[in-house]
Amino acid sequence: xxxxxxxxxxxxxxxxxxxxxxxxxxxxxxxxxxxxxxxxxxxxxxxxxxxxxxxxxxxxxxxxxxxxxxxxxxxxxxxxxxxxxxxxxxxxxxxxxxxxxxxxxxxxxxxxxx
Amino acid sequence: xxxxxxxxxxxxxxxxxxxxxxxxxxxxxxxxxxxxxxxxxxxxxxxxxxxxxxxxxxxxxxxxxxxxxxxxxxxxxxxxxxxxxxxxxxxxxxxxxxxxxxxxxxxxxxxxxxxx
Numbered sequence: 001x002x003x004x005x006x007x008x009x010x011x012x013x014x015x016x017x018x019x020x021x022x023x024x025x026x027x028x029x030x031x032x033x034x035x036x037x038x039x040x041x042x043x044x045x046x047x048x049x050x051x052x053x054x055x056x057x058x059x060x061x062x063x064x065x066x067x068x069x070x071x072x073x074x075x076x077x078x079x080x081x082x083x084x085x086x087x088x089x090x091x092x093x094x095x096x097x098x099x100x101x102x103x104x105x106x107x108x109x110x111x112x113x114x
Numbered sequence: 115x116x117x118x119x120x121x122x123x124x125x126x127x128x129x130x131x132x133x134x135x136x137x138x139x140x141x142x143x144x145x146x147x148x149x150x151x152x153x154x155x156x157x158x159x160x161x162x163x164x165x166x167x168x169x170x171x172x173x174x175x176x177x178x179x180x181x182x183x184x185x186x187x188x189x190x191x192x193x194x195x196x197x198x199x200x201x202x203x204x205x206x207x208x209x210x211x212x213x214x215x216x217x218x219x220x221x222x223x224x225x226x227x228x229x230x
Binding site: 004006031033035040041042043044045048056058091093095100102103104105106107108110 | 118146148150155156157158159160163165204206215216217218219220221222223
């Protein structure tokens with residue numbers, strides 16, 4: 001069990017550019033979640049996958065955001081035409097299938113949009 | 115809708131003293147409740163969870179939490195604080211009957227400072 005990993009850990013970009021983040025879940029976990037955390041706030045849910053199916057999306061996930069998990073293993077989160085308000089920590093978590101399962105979080109990707 | 119309130123932005127406690135970090139929740143059904151800890155520039159580490167059964171839940175690093183249904187609370191406690199416990203603590207809830215939704219709703223966090 002190597003834990004959830006995320007890449008990159010930090011990203012600085014200019015407004016209007018596209019960025020993509022990657023998350024590798026714990027290997028036996030079927031569920032994968034994305035959250036966003038801004039300064040002084042708790043994480044806010046964005047979306048989750050069970051295997052390759054995206055089953056839930058928050059209203060926070062605007063049209064500029066897209067997430068994929070093509071083979072049911074790693075996931076990518078892309079933000080198109082970044083805005084300064086997108087600056088945040090993007091957290092990925094994974095869990096086993098089951099109503100009671102704990103979500104385990106990765107170290108996050110900190111995005112700064114200039 | 116589900117929500118979490120952590121009424122204290124910061125809690126200061128002397129090393130060796132007991133600590134309490136407060137959390138209250140709101141869900142339409144019955145809750146699953148979680149505590150996570152976050153160190154600077156790091157992700158969240160799981161501490162403990164309440165699913166069902168015994169209202170006193172024991173977790174990692176000597177932490178425990180008590181579920182109180184009538185007060186809709188899930189306060190985090192530790193008998194003797196360590197300087198290394200200084201961090202940001204988040205309470206989270208998920209509605210057990212939430213129509214298949216697995217999203218966690220988090221509080222704003224409480225910064226715990228343990229003073230040597």
